[in-house]
Amino acid sequence: MGCSSGRPIRRLSVSESSDSIEYKMYEESESPNPHVHWDDSDEEEDDDDYYTDHVMDASMNFRDRVMSSKGPRSAGARSRVTTTSAGETFDGGSEYFDIDTMTEGRSEMTDWDQEEPGIHAPSLSLWYNDEGPGDILTQDVYVPKVGLTKYTYYCCLQWNAGMNGGGYCGIQDHPKGHNYIFSLWDPIDTDKKIKPIYVGPGTIYEPFGGEGQGLKTWNFSLGWEPDNWYTLVTRRWDDDDRTCYGFWVKHHLTLEWTHLVSLEFPVPGTYFETLTCSFLEDWEGSGDQERRVHYQNGYKHGLNGKWLPFDKAVFSMVNETRCKLFENNYDSGVLDDTFYLHSGGQSMPTGGAVNGGMLKRKMPQKPDVLPICVYLSSVTAEEVSWDIPTGSVPQFQYIVYIDRMIYKQEINSEARTCKFNTPPTELVELLIEDIYGHAVRSRFKVSNPPDCDPETRKRLEVYVPTASH
Template identity: 45%
Template structure:
């Protein structure tokens, strides 16, 4: 039956500066889970080069993490996935533009749990790379789901960040709900912009005509929320003001602990280190032998480096995590 979709709702945050890191916490209450719902946590650069979005879905095939980027507007060169976590599948998409999407059903997510999603961009050999990470806050585990090679240089997160909730199949007779907090953008100057102000919007159209008035959004304790579908009624404040400020939705900067790691082994030929799943993930590494740089590169998944050292050489490993913090360990070759 036409017109049976729940209306899509959006929150537009106040982070209009250029940045290189986006992150946000997402929570879906058990009563807000409905089949064929996209709970989008981060959307950026809509209509621009390097536009994309990521989040979680309640999908017919299971609980899914999704990360997608639209095709470049300035080249016909294809986007490629240069890293995929176990269970992450990538494929081209069409419909509302074309691009590359990744989906992971293997890790899964659960209602009534908070999750953190992080997207980070960096430059590599004349292209822009985009990485996507997720943290299960209850299990205290991080996952690097995918890295995509976008074949255009110097693409950043340019526009205000958006999150949304979407019924993509047409079951507006059921409602869905989502909460967001601890949202941030790191600017190219290195400062953090917390998502403490948001503008709510609802898309009312013919595809949703049976449920166009079934929506809500605003502040829920220390987080932003959106709800849509049958049984939902707008809060009275939405009739006069759709701009919200939630001072408690984020601190001045992320509170995640810096990366934690240990050097497992160091010999005259090689150094190996380990980063636990509970640690904020690795983004880049640097290896220094007797005060001289041996290697320095962005590689979230490398855990060893070839070296040329001698007995009693001092070997130092410096790791940067995905939100820009560094830690180091030093050992001597025995």
């Protein structure tokens, strides 16, 4: 039994000429017509005005919150960082993002302005309409080949800037390669440190400093390619007096999911509380080169169990001295129901690139993702084991019931076996929850004495989901 994403693979087709670059979207099945959806109703306008004002008000507080805590979302830009695995060093930094992103065009001279005046591409941001706390964030990201430029951060998700549990994740075109990155800022009211609790193959981690302090994780070995879609998912959960955050990615072409890292944050009860943000940033100063990124299928899972789609976004452009030479070279808008950001080179503003303006798109009310596929592969007197095929949504946690009582419950994406202290006598049940919250339950009824041949106590049957949200 296989698994799929539940929707056709989508790619962006880019054609170049001497005069312009044309972007269009196509699907392997049907393709919707590109459009920007605007609702002209008075009630919708009132709601949009409230949302835009709310975003801009929140952004004006962004600087104050960050500066009064541990700094903005930079994670050691211009610093020398040492890896924890191979002993290799990375020069030049990789996570600078200017705090002025949502300040309605206010400009300030910074150290970077003085060092490299005018040569950066403008930093661009999208702020989504997902007000309220949540426990899951997800979004797809796509970089066309013509938008690929080194020293670029294509941030997919940022949350809680200047607050406990603040962080961000995305992909980068780094001098060392195409990497995934996931970072959390240190807590603001304790000296306790963030710790890794799971580190996937190829993932490295280290503290970062500079503007803001915290723990940075990145993975160069998995890699990503232009002209391909990738899904990024982060989920938080409680663990005694701590909050944990996991990070998973999916390559749409291969359908392969990878659990890159999970971190332990030393403060309990932190959630994805703020509006979620995506940004496009030139951290080195190569504004003469174009960079472009597309986002789709963005959602927050609220604590009430409902999904909040990123179907509206407020666009913001940083107007600062360090991008003076390229301050008019940027764009943003909606293309085939994807939000895009475009900066540097010969890019120019279009109708959607209004600083503080709102973009809209049509999208489903919840992620179009099939539940996890689980094979209950073996039940013996000593253990129960299961398999999850390639292409399935990753496991988040499992619960094993023995004779209708919970025997073990564990949040663990990699576990595939649970051993018994004593043999079950009546019923074994296995419930698997995936990272999106879908649940699949399998049952095995014990019909032989506990001391029978273990080979007779196997079952190879796949159960359909019993609950999902």
